[in-house]
Structures are given as structure tokens and as C-alpha cells.
Amino acid sequence: MYAENERIDNIHIEEEMQKAYIDYSMSVIVGRALPDARDGMKPGNRRILYAMRERGWFHTKPFVKCAKVVGEVIGNYHPHGDSAVYDTLVRMAQDFSLRYTLIHGQGNFGSIDGDPPAAYRYTECKLNRMAEEMLADIEKRTVDMQPNFDETLQEPKVLPARLPNLLINGSTGIAVGMATNIPPHNVVEVIDGVVHLIDNPNATVADLMQFVKGPDFPTGGMICGLGQIKNMYETGRGLLKVRGRANIEEGHGGRETIIITEIPYTLNKTTLIEKIADLVHEKKLEGISDIRDESDKDGIRIVIEIKRGTLPKVLLNNIFKHTPLEMTFGAIMLAIDHGRPKVMTLREMMQCFIKHRFEVITRRTQFELEQAEARAHILEGLKIALDHLDAVVKTIRDSKNRDIAREQLMLKFKLSEIQANAILEMRLYQLTGLERDKVEAEYLEIIKKINYLRDLLANEHKIYGVMKEDLLEIKKLYGDERRTALVPDEGELNIEDLIADQSCVITISHTGYIKRVPVTTYRQQRRGGKGVVGMDTKDEDYVEHVFMASTHDYILFFTEHGRVYWQKVYELPEGGRASRGKAMVNLLNIGNDEKIAAMIKVREFAETQHLVMATEGGVVKKTNLHEYSNPRADGIIAIQIEEGDRLIGVKLTNGQDDVMLITRQGMSIRFNENQLRDQGRNTIGVYGIKLESDDRVDGIEVVEANSTLLVITENGYGKRTGFDEYRVQSRGGKGIITIKATERNGRVVGAHAVHDNDAIMLITSAGQMIRMGIGDIRTISRNTQGVKLIDLDEGDKLVSATPVEPEDVEEAENAGETNGQEAAAPTTAEEPAQTPPTENGI
Incomplete structure (x- = not known):
């Protein structure tokens, strides 16, 4: 059964399996699945590039069949399956797989839809310029070589890698008991970080992150969460939230x-x-x-x-x-460092690349120095020969053969064998005077190069200088813009910090549609203009409320039934100037029979401020603003409304303001809010004005210093009157006339405290909107009819008016002064737009 003298060892199978599996594991880890930290390459990738370089398939040459490349790699360097080699080649050509491709492919190389590439007999490829940078100077003994699998050829253990490929292209692979998943980065950021680390060897990860902001994926998208990026760079592991x-x-x-x-x-x-x-x-x-x-x-x-x-x-x-569309990228920055797998920080990866490039540049310099010294040695011999030309020629002519001539030259002129051979190989034309000058010039140039190379080898900081020059050249050649945006996670940073603090026009239609539009959308016009469309409404709908607020403000929504809801302005749906907006019932949890009566903007719910409310029936109520700081989804009670009445307005006060109520028939009353005591939310209030049977309160306004009262009627007329013409009265009286509600004017639709540099927005039932400066309207006495503010189409009525804050007016004027003039329509001869009103306003 056994041969004579055959040795048989008894071993435990578990020991053999353990040893064999360890050998297999190390083979997979080092030889297949994990990249080298120096060049960022797995053996398969490295062998493909080296094989193509050896065959001269550079970016300047014609394409070759991928089948030819696969065969070359398998036959000479990588004895594995052809599909594995081809898949690796294809990935290096896919711009959605690698941030910076290394192979230029021609044909079907797959798609981001998951379509497979065509068979390698159809596709073609060649190296691209960046791959050639990875291979640059390999012929100058810059890296160690090793025998291939059958010891017939040599292959590099690592590539010279002029660029930090491990970081810019990343890597992914599953080994035995471990895996790597290194995200790609932007070449500009990485090179800036490496250069900074060269100049500042003690730089921390935080310092490097001033340059390397985060991963930069070839497919773009966004990374949400800056903290996880820092954690990944500091520990080598991290979970990144990636969004499309x-x-x-x-x-x-x-x-x-x-x-x-x-x-x-x-x-x-x-x-x-x-x-x-x-x-x-x-x-x-x-x-x-x-x-x-x-x-x-x-x-x-x-x-x-x-x-x-x-x-x-x-x-x-x-x-x-x-x-x-939102997924987690599990980063594991694992690579082979000095033959061992290691999870590396950002700084360690850069340090590894810097050490590798230092060695490559040192070995390249040493190689070039040896070549230069060898050439200088030959040139010195040629100079001696040219200086003793006749004697050299005679010695050669008198010699019987080449060997004797070489020996005689070495003996007579004290030349080395290399120099003597170089002289013997000289051609006759090189004996001319011009060629002699060339030898002298070349010798001087080579001596300069030798001195430079020796100085370079003697000074480490100069080698680092060369390294930086190489890197900056790569940055200039291949640098591009970042594709992946880095945004803070909503859990880390309040979403409000990501939203610009800008003024908006908030519009609500009669049927309950709401939107917000940037204030610059509307162009300021002169008095008498036709306006622009402010909202696209249906025939039975019209704009009922307009309000100015900042995107960072809270908006308190008061319904006619006396309930209040609040929401941030940026949470309101944004629309175009002519868009209809969104239904309020889809935004706030209000009932189908509820309508918005007033909106108040606040930044915070301070106890020093109050809300004064007014109902259509003349009831007023004051409540501390802090009472409304904890709303519920279904709203809270702001005021108890009696049957047949409804809330028509709410104003924010400081506790010492004068308040005015203005009725539809042009009556008004002014009283100090001290006449109102603070009441709780769930209360009714007290009477503010005594109304006639056919009259209703249309608006409530707070008297402001250095302001005037602007009153506007439904037929497009209005006027400004100084508040000093309205005496302070006791709450609950009939009040005094503020504008005559004649047939020409119609009923009052709005009244506001305004300043000269304010603007006013007027909205008609047809959805038309005009924006004009308050300064265009003169201040006249209280008991007058007013002047024409807007030309109305037949059947159209003004339904709402609201002032615009001064800074918004300036912004609109700067943004669209010319357009505003173009939009203004001609006015009638009876009332020119530029003619100031008379004292009586007629």
C-alpha cells in the first residue's frame, strides 16, 4: 500500500484545517481583496495597469480589444478567472464606479441602471492619463519588483503612484473575517490636505479636515451629518447618511x-x-x-x-x-500597511502615501544620479580623446584588433574600460569641431544635474519640495469641482439654520388657499398703476389676506371662530407669483367651516408683549403673548366668540399702546390699551366701540410714533391722516369719522399705520396685486374722501391691503425699478398718476 521507506506523519485534521485556512485567509487578504495603503491598488488592478503599460497601450495609442488585455493579464501576471479580471477592468473604466477612472473604455461598459457590459471580445480599452501617472517612473527602479507566478517575468509589488489613489478613488472588498469600504474623495481637497501635512507633520485630523471636507462620490448626492465624517476620519470607521x-x-x-x-x-x-x-x-x-x-x-x-x-x-x-434614495454608507478604512491589514485614520493614510512618495522620489533621484554619473564618466573620456585626438587615432590605427586598441587607450590615457569602449564606438563625424562643442556643453549640463541630484539626496526638505511640486502639478491637471454636497444632519443642526432669513409675502385666498412668495417677486409701482397678477384664483375665489413676515418667524393663525394655530414661515408652501397655493386644511388642522381672520408674526413669545383682538361686533380683548407659546395640533382657544360674531383682527402691543378700531362705514375710535385688563385665553372680552345697526368693525390698528393712518376703500380710494387728528377717547364710545363712506369711495376695506418710506400692497377680488410707495400719497385731513390709488376693472373691488416694511421696499426698488415702470398702466386724464391730491382729496 505504501512505498518502501515512505514517511507518513499522523496529524489532527483540525490542526491542518486551521493552518490551511489561515494560509488561505492571508492569501485572500494580502493577495486579492484589500488594497495597499501606498498606491490604493489591489493586486488585480495593479497587474492590469502594469500589463497594459508593458505592452504600450497608453492613452496616446489606439484602443485594443479587452480580450487581449485579459489574456495578457491572466497569462503573465494574474492566474485567475477571466471574468474576474474583466470585471475589474470594467470597473476601472466606469465613471459612476470610480471618482477618477484609470482606463479609457470604448463600447458598452455597463450603466448605472445595472446593465452588464458587453463581452470582452466586443469592447476596447487603453490606459488613460491618470493611470499613467500611477505608473510614472516605474522604469527607474522606484519600487521593488518580484517574480510573477511562474517566475518568467517581474512585476511590481506596488506602483510609484504620483497621486493618492487610495483616497481619491477609494476601495471596496470583502476578505476573510474583514472587509474594506473606503469612500472616494476629491483630488483637489486630498492634495491640499497632503501638502498641508507635508508642511505641518504634526497636523491633526481636525486640521486636515479644513482641506478634506468629506467623501466625494462620482454620482454626486449629499452626505447628511458632518459629525459622522469627522468620526470616520478619526477612527477609520463611520456610518455616513447619503442622499440623492x-x-x-x-x-x-x-x-x-x-x-x-x-x-x-x-x-x-x-x-x-x-x-x-x-x-x-x-x-x-x-x-x-x-x-x-x-x-x-x-x-x-x-x-x-x-x-x-x-x-x-x-x-x-x-x-x-x-x-x-437615502442610504447608509458604512465606511471601513482598511488597507494593507507593511504587509498587515490595518484600519487607518485620514492622517495615517496620508502619512503612508507621503512616506511612499518620499521613497519613490529618493530612489528615482538615486537612479538618475547613477545614470548622470555614468554619462559624465563617458563624457570625461570623450573629452580626453578629443583633447589628444591625433594620439588617439594613431593608437587605434596601430592596434591589430579592438581588444588591443582598448588596452592601449586605457594604458596611455588612463581611461577606464567603459571610457575606452565609448571612444572606440565614436563615429568619424563626432571628431568635428561642432561635435566637440556639443560634448563640452553636455558635460557641463550633466555636472549641474549631478550637483542638483546630490544636493537633493542630502536634503530631505528638498525631496518634500519635489513631492509638493508633483502633487500641485497633478492638482492642476486633474482638479475638478466637488460633486457631493456636505450638509448637516437635521438632528445635528436646526433646519432653520439652513434656511435664509428673508422677507416673504404670505397670501391667503377667500376659499382658504395659502402660499408664501419672496417679496422681490412683486415690483413697486407708482400710484394709479394697473398692477401685476398676485395669485391665480378661480372665478369664485379672491385674495383675502396678505401678510409680510420673515422665513424664521412664527406665524400665529387666528380663525374667525377664535382659535389660534402657529407654524414657522419656512414650513408654509412656497409658490410663484401667479400660483394658487395650497389648501389651508392640508397645512393646519382647522375645521372646514373655519376661516383665517388674522395672522401675527413673532420671533419669540415674550411676556412683555400682548395681543389685542377685535371682533366684527366691536368686542376687544387683551391677553399676554406668553399664553400662546404652547399650541396644540388642533389649535387652542384665543377668544370666546359669541354667536353671530366673528374675529376680524389681532394686533401685537407692548402694553402701553393706543389702539384704533375702524369700521366699514368710516368711523373710528382711539383708546389706550390700559383701558383693557389682561384676560385669559378662554374669555369673551369687552366692548371697544358702539356700532350702528348697519355697521361692523373692519379693522384694528396700533398707533405708532411718527406714523399716519392710511384708510383704503373698496372702490380704490384712500388717504393718509395724521394720528394727531384722532383724539384719545374712552373705550366703548361711537368714535369719530375717519373717511366718508360715499358712493364713490364705497366701504372701508383696510386701515394701517404707515410711514413715508413704507409701501402698500393692494389686492383685488380678481386676484390682481399692485405695490406702491406710501410717499406717493399725500397726508390730508381726517374728514375727507381721499384720492384714487388703483384703476379697477369694471366689477372689480379692492378686498385687502397691507403695508410693506421699509427694507423690503428698498430691496424691490434695487431689484426691479425699470420693470416696475414698465408694468404701470396709463391713468385717466381726469386723475393723472403723478398729480398730488388737493386738500379735499378731490
Whole structure:
């Protein structure tokens, strides 16, 4: 059964399996799955690039079949399956897989939809310029070489790598018992960080993060959470929240759509679309009417049509929550360092690259020095020969053969064998005077180079200087803009900090549609202009309320039934100038029979401020603002309203203000709020003015210093009157006339305390809006009819007016002064737009 003298050892199978598995594990870890920290390459990638370099398939040469490359790699360097080699080659050519591709492919190399590449007999490739940078100077003995698998060729253990490939392209791989997942980065940021570390060897990760902001994926998108990025760089591990990029745009017919233009790294676009469609069919994702893939060669474009009544931001958040449009990238910065796998920090990865480049530049310099010294030695011999030309020629001519000639030259002129051979190989034309000058010039140049190289080797800081020059050259050649945005996570930073603090016009229609529009959308005009469309309303609807606020303000919404709700301004739906807006019932939890009566903007709920409310029936009430600081989703009671009455206005006061009530028939009363005691929320209030049977309170206003009262009627007339013409009265009286409610004027629709540099917005029942400066309206006496403010179309009426804050007026004037003039319509001859009113306002 056994041969004679055959040795047989008995071993335990578990010991053999353990030893064999360790050998296998190390082979996979070091030889296949993990990248080298110096060049960022796995053996398979490195061998593909080296094989293509050895065959001369550079970026300046024609394409070659990928089958040829695969065969070359398998046959000479990488004895593994052809599909594994081809898959590795393909990935290095995919611009959605690598941040900076290393191979230039021609043909079908797959797509972000998950389509497989064509077979290697159809596709072609060659090295690109960045791959050649990875291989630069390899012929100058800059890296150690090792025998290939059959010891017939030599292959590099690592590439010279002029650029930090491990960081800029990242790496992913699963070994035995460990895995790596290094995200790609922007080459400009990484090089800036490496240069900083060269200049400041003690720099910390925090210092380096001033340059390397975070990963930069080839597919763009966003990374949410700056803290996790720092944690990854400091520990080598981290969980990054990656989101695709989506915008909300207005589509056909004014309907809004969600446009996805970038998706998370490694995500299959088709998988994302199918997931969204499945969730819609399962009723887990509501509000989507259609989804289309309009992607082309210019980029990704996934269009999601939104059903009417759906809030786009809410829908988009649900898409992020339930689909891979938001996913987690588990970063593990594991690489081979000195033959051992190691989880590395950002600083350690950069240090490893710097040490590698230092060694490469040192070895390159040593190689070039040896070459230069060898050439200088030959040139010295040639100079001796040219200085003794006749004797040299005679010695050669008198010699019987080459060997004797070489020996004689070495003996007579004290030359080395190398110098003697060089003289013997000289051609006759090199004996001319011109060629002699060339030898002398070359010798002087080579001596300068030798001195430079020796000085370089003697001074480490100069080697680092050369390293920085190389890196900055790479940055100039291949630098590009960052693709992936870095945004704080909502859990780390208040979303309000990400929203610009700017003024908005908040508009509510009669049927309860709300929107906010940037104030610069509306152009200021002169008195008498026709205006611009401020809201697209249906025939039975019209704009009823307009309010100015900052995006960071709270808005308190008071309903006619006396309930109050509040919301941040930036949470309100944003619309265009002519868009209708969104239904209030989809924004606030109000009843179908409730309408908004007033809106108040506040930054904080200070106890030093109060709210004074007025009802249509003349009831007023004062409550401390702090009472409203804890609202509920279904609202809280602001004032008890008696049957048949309704809330018509609310004003913010300081506790010492004078308050005015203005009625529809042009009556008004002024009294100090000290006549009102603070009451709780769930109370009725007291009478502020005594009304005639056909009259109702139209508005409430707070008297402001250095301001005037602007009163506007439904037929487009109005006037300004100084508050000093309104004496302070006792609360509960009939008041005095503020404007004559004649047939020409109609009833009062608005009254406001204004300043000369304010502007006013007038809104008609047809949805038309005009913005004009208060300074265009002269101040006249109290008991007058006023002047014409706006030309109204037949059947149209003014329904609302609100002042614009001074800074908004200046902004609008700077943004669109010319356009405002163009929009102004001609006025009638009876009342020119520029003619100031008379004292009687007629």
C-alpha cells in the first residue's frame, strides 16, 4: 500500500484545517481583496495597469480589444478567472464606479441602471492619463519588483503612484473575517490636505479636515451629518447618511413635481424606480400620480408627478425614508500597511502615501544620479580623446584588433574600460569641431544635474519640495469641482439654520388657499398703476389676506371662530407669483367651516408683549403673548366668540399702546390699551366701540410714533391722516369719522399705520396685486374722501391691503425699478398718476 521507506506523519485534521485556512485567509487578504495603503491598488488592478503599460497601450495609442488585455493579464501576471479580471477592468473604466477612472473604455461598459457590459471580445480599452501617472517612473527602479507566478517575468509589488489613489478613488472588498469600504474623495481637497501635512507633520485630523471636507462620490448626492465624517476620519470607521439630490419644480398646469438628478453611490437607478413604484402600489407611498425616467447621456433625471393637495416636501421626506434614495454608507478604512491589514485614520493614510512618495522620489533621484554619473564618466573620456585626438587615432590605427586598441587607450590615457569602449564606438563625424562643442556643453549640463541630484539626496526638505511640486502639478491637471454636497444632519443642526432669513409675502385666498412668495417677486409701482397678477384664483375665489413676515418667524393663525394655530414661515408652501397655493386644511388642522381672520408674526413669545383682538361686533380683548407659546395640533382657544360674531383682527402691543378700531362705514375710535385688563385665553372680552345697526368693525390698528393712518376703500380710494387728528377717547364710545363712506369711495376695506418710506400692497377680488410707495400719497385731513390709488376693472373691488416694511421696499426698488415702470398702466386724464391730491382729496 505504501512505498518502501515512505514517511507518513499522523496529524489532527483540525490542526491542518486551521493552518490551511489561515494560509488561505492571508492569501485572500494580502493577495486579492484589500488594497495597499501606498498606491490604493489591489493586486488585480495593479497587474492590469502594469500589463497594459508593458505592452504600450497608453492613452496616446489606439484602443485594443479587452480580450487581449485579459489574456495578457491572466497569462503573465494574474492566474485567475477571466471574468474576474474583466470585471475589474470594467470597473476601472466606469465613471459612476470610480471618482477618477484609470482606463479609457470604448463600447458598452455597463450603466448605472445595472446593465452588464458587453463581452470582452466586443469592447476596447487603453490606459488613460491618470493611470499613467500611477505608473510614472516605474522604469527607474522606484519600487521593488518580484517574480510573477511562474517566475518568467517581474512585476511590481506596488506602483510609484504620483497621486493618492487610495483616497481619491477609494476601495471596496470583502476578505476573510474583514472587509474594506473606503469612500472616494476629491483630488483637489486630498492634495491640499497632503501638502498641508507635508508642511505641518504634526497636523491633526481636525486640521486636515479644513482641506478634506468629506467623501466625494462620482454620482454626486449629499452626505447628511458632518459629525459622522469627522468620526470616520478619526477612527477609520463611520456610518455616513447619503442622499440623492432632488428638487421640487413646477410642472405643467402649475402642478409640482419632484425631480431626482443624483442618486447615492452604488445605487442602481432601476432598482430605485422599481422600489418607488412598488411602494405606490402597496399604498405605502401616497401622493404620486406618475413616475418617469427621463435620464439621458447628459445625466440622471427621474420625474415624479405629484397629486394635487399633496405637500411636495412631505412626499420627498417619505421617499427618503422608505426608499434607497437615502442610504447608509458604512465606511471601513482598511488597507494593507507593511504587509498587515490595518484600519487607518485620514492622517495615517496620508502619512503612508507621503512616506511612499518620499521613497519613490529618493530612489528615482538615486537612479538618475547613477545614470548622470555614468554619462559624465563617458563624457570625461570623450573629452580626453578629443583633447589628444591625433594620439588617439594613431593608437587605434596601430592596434591589430579592438581588444588591443582598448588596452592601449586605457594604458596611455588612463581611461577606464567603459571610457575606452565609448571612444572606440565614436563615429568619424563626432571628431568635428561642432561635435566637440556639443560634448563640452553636455558635460557641463550633466555636472549641474549631478550637483542638483546630490544636493537633493542630502536634503530631505528638498525631496518634500519635489513631492509638493508633483502633487500641485497633478492638482492642476486633474482638479475638478466637488460633486457631493456636505450638509448637516437635521438632528445635528436646526433646519432653520439652513434656511435664509428673508422677507416673504404670505397670501391667503377667500376659499382658504395659502402660499408664501419672496417679496422681490412683486415690483413697486407708482400710484394709479394697473398692477401685476398676485395669485391665480378661480372665478369664485379672491385674495383675502396678505401678510409680510420673515422665513424664521412664527406665524400665529387666528380663525374667525377664535382659535389660534402657529407654524414657522419656512414650513408654509412656497409658490410663484401667479400660483394658487395650497389648501389651508392640508397645512393646519382647522375645521372646514373655519376661516383665517388674522395672522401675527413673532420671533419669540415674550411676556412683555400682548395681543389685542377685535371682533366684527366691536368686542376687544387683551391677553399676554406668553399664553400662546404652547399650541396644540388642533389649535387652542384665543377668544370666546359669541354667536353671530366673528374675529376680524389681532394686533401685537407692548402694553402701553393706543389702539384704533375702524369700521366699514368710516368711523373710528382711539383708546389706550390700559383701558383693557389682561384676560385669559378662554374669555369673551369687552366692548371697544358702539356700532350702528348697519355697521361692523373692519379693522384694528396700533398707533405708532411718527406714523399716519392710511384708510383704503373698496372702490380704490384712500388717504393718509395724521394720528394727531384722532383724539384719545374712552373705550366703548361711537368714535369719530375717519373717511366718508360715499358712493364713490364705497366701504372701508383696510386701515394701517404707515410711514413715508413704507409701501402698500393692494389686492383685488380678481386676484390682481399692485405695490406702491406710501410717499406717493399725500397726508390730508381726517374728514375727507381721499384720492384714487388703483384703476379697477369694471366689477372689480379692492378686498385687502397691507403695508410693506421699509427694507423690503428698498430691496424691490434695487431689484426691479425699470420693470416696475414698465408694468404701470396709463391713468385717466381726469386723475393723472403723478398729480398730488388737493386738500379735499378731490
